[in-house]
Amino acid sequence: MTENAKKSEKTILLLSVSAGAGHARAAEAIRAYAELADPSCRVIHLDVMDYVTTGFRKIYTDFYMRLVNRAPTLWGYLYNYSNDARSDSSMEKLRRSLERWNAKALLREIANLHPDAIICTHFLPAEMLARLIARRELHCPVWVQVTDFDLHRMWVHAGIAGYFAANQEVAFRLRAHGIAANAIHVTGIPIMPAFAQTLSRAVCAQEFGLDPSRLTILLMGGGAGLGNLDELAARLLELRIDLENTCSQCQLVVLAGKNLKSLQALQSLAQFYPKRLFPFGFTSQVERLMACADLVVTKPGGLTTSECLAMGLPMIVNAPIPGQEERNADFVMEQGVALKAVDALALAYRVQELIAQPDKLSNMAARAKSLGKPNAAKTVFEHVLSSLI
Template structure:
């Protein structure tokens, strides 16, 4: 990866929060690029939740995950409520006080590291550091990377050196919140450097035993929102051309992540349809699997969406979490890079339509390619380094 930026071996601290995987993945992407571009620099990544009390961690991460998985409508309400509540309201003062009381260990760690710059991929550390800056207890620049295609009010804080936005609309919203235009950089959302290396379909397909010439659909574990993965895979593989008893010829990759039960069920199903179903467990080679695919069915998290766009991979989004994922889904659908399926039948119908109209799938691919920002991590690191 070519890079003409001059780096100087500085100390950069990345702060994320393990409320969902996206914030940490964005931080890790920046760290991975930094290791390639400037090995002389010391770049470390801390999860804020490792430095707070166990009670606060349970409230902040465990409660969040329970809400989005079991009460998504309630989470959507809270997302909108916290976006609109006034900063000087009693509930906001109570929340900030709770954060201060629980973050003393984190603040000591930050001060001991003596960073030349800090990059926050979650709004919580940005808010904590904003207070330190206001009290003149922190004098290094703090940057904020927004990790969705929407801007929630809680991302905006006084004293930040700059903001990184996913797209022009997020930048527009930042300016409307009083952020100076010169402090806003439209970089995209950081993803791992491997997504910028564009592995060829033929090479990657041979690695996984796939036929590179056959239409390939990829289903990620987030597809559980449409039902059990093995049942959904079976339904898709049973699809036949209308008015003829002939299976629609495509391959199906199913990423199960750490769901070993789903992986076993899919492996059993694969025995009944050899060379059509390819179940994959946890893998660090998602970009190589995406290189084999013509279409992906996935939840529209900010990082996953950015990875798909970087790989010019059209999406069918399903079961978006109300709030940030709904906004992500809206963005890629408005831009023509994705469709939405609300249930299994909708998913089957959309796949049938795209197979019947391949030009539409090609158009979606070109729109995804236009939106993709595979080098976002490079852009973020280079901008921060250039301002030291």
């Protein structure tokens, strides 16, 4: 390789936080696109939690997960409280001091990598790096990718090169916080390149043993607040009674992820519903299962919501946790691409309502497709890379 070629190579560092899966998935989507588009560009993805103390990690990730699963109302209060808190309050100063003390290993790693640009898919590294920028200790541009359809104050910091927003409302809120309009880019939320492909429903259905002619419902997530996945599946499969057998031809695909207990319960239930219930554990082919679906029942995380929109899938959002998921749910409902289920009974009613109104389901699908931004990762990567040339 020539010396000029070496000089032209760029290093882009992606920083995420493993508090929920969405932030890491957004970073991985950018990295995956970069590998396809420009192999000469070195793109490195780091989880900030790998560079902090054990105690800080437990508070930031383990405590967060317990809180949203066991005390969602309390999490909603903290979300709103921290959004409204003054940046010069005693609690905010203490929080930033703890972060600064825990960030030393991360900052050393950044110095070792010498990145040409940094993209943060979580507000924590953005806040850490903003302090370095203010002290002129970091000289490469730092970009921020907001990973929800709403903006929390903790995403906003001085000295950031630019922001990538999920929608126009997030851009509006960024401007209201004093971010210059020319530093804001409405790109959508990065999702894996596979979601930008044109997939054949018939081909994908054959891969999973599904009937492409049947109305297919995809149930995703842990069903928090609604009951166990097998219980939800059983309730949905029984809807044929209410719908005068309309639903007897429906297929239900359920993704249990890494929850082996749920998967085993679903597999047992599937024996009573041959060719109608299809349970899966963790899969890297979600986009191919989505290509088979007519309706998705899911929790409204920013990444999952973006994937559904990219695939043109109407949604029923189930029991969103207060805070960012509630705001995401509000967005898709306002846009006419989702209904909301607050409990298992409401879920059964919403599914019944949509199956009985195929024109409404079709209109929701068309609207979802029009809102989808399957090329967000491409747009983000190319924008950052072009800014370095």
